[in-house]
Amino acid sequence: MDLNNFKTQIRTITDFSEEECSLFIPFLKHVSLRKGGFWLKEGQRIDRIAFVQKGALRLFYTQDGKEINNHFFLENDYAVSYLDLLKQRPTRYNIQALESTELLTFTVSSLEEAYAQSKNWERFGRIIAENAYGIATNRFECFLFLSAKERYLQMLEDYPGFLQRIPLYHLASYLGIERERLSRIRRELST
Numbered sequence: 003m004d005l006n007n008f009k010t011q012i013r014t015i016t017d018f019s020e021e022e023c024s025l026f027i028p029f030l031k032h033v034s035l036r037k038g039g040f041w042l043k044e045g046q047r048i049d050r051i052a053f054v055q056k057g058a059l060r061l062f063y064t065q066d067g068k069e070i071n072n073h074f075f076l077e078n079d080y081a082v083s084y085l086d087l088l089k090q091r092p093t094r095y096n097i098q099a100l101e102s103t104e105l106l107t108f109t110v111s112s113l114e115e116a117y118a119q120s121k122n123w124e125r126f127g128r129i130i131a132e133n134a135y136g137i138a139t140n141r142f143e144c145f146l147f148l149s150a151k152e153r154y155l156q157m158l159e160d161y162p163g164f165l166q167r168i169p170l171y172h173l174a175s176y177l178g179i180e181r182e183r184l185s186r187i188r189r190e191l192s193t
Contacts, residue, residue, distance in 0.1 A: 072176070
């Protein structure tokens with residue numbers, strides 16, 4: 003299990019010492035997913051957060067037999083259905099690998115143990131929570147205030163890696179439009 007990328011990423015969040023990083027290593031569990039594999043399925047209870055070391059995941063739910071993408075997670079993202087994690091309830095979401103994916107996972111209880119031992123871990127947890135809240139709020143407001151074209155442009159600005167890594171039919175679902183409409187928007191913007 004290569005921890006260098008994880009250590010580098012968490013040090014961008016707060017000023018962790020080597021000792022503080024080492025404190026958390028025993029709590030980490032490595033998970034490999036093949037393309038199409040699930041890290042989380044609807045109806046499961048979630049008690050872990052996943053750090054994406056390599057790969058891409060999608061967070062989606064099913065409504066009337068149709069899969070609706072809610073978010074995507076790429077390298078250095080923390081993949082979780084955060085509200086379900088907080089409420090300790092069965093999730094309505096699925097998290098599925100879009101390509102071969104390597105995760106480092108840790109439980110909420112291990113994070114709480116780290117909080118008790120280090121203010122930097124407490125700060126780390128707060129920043130993860132703030133990021134999850136920001137993603138959810140941004141998504142909600144995009145559907146309230148932006149047209150389909152504006153949502154597409156906002157996605158490109160906020161998540162430039164999505165276009166290169168996520169299939170267009172998944173992006174169309176994420177944007178709340180049909181694939182053909184996404185193709186028209188892209189053509190219109192390219193001319």
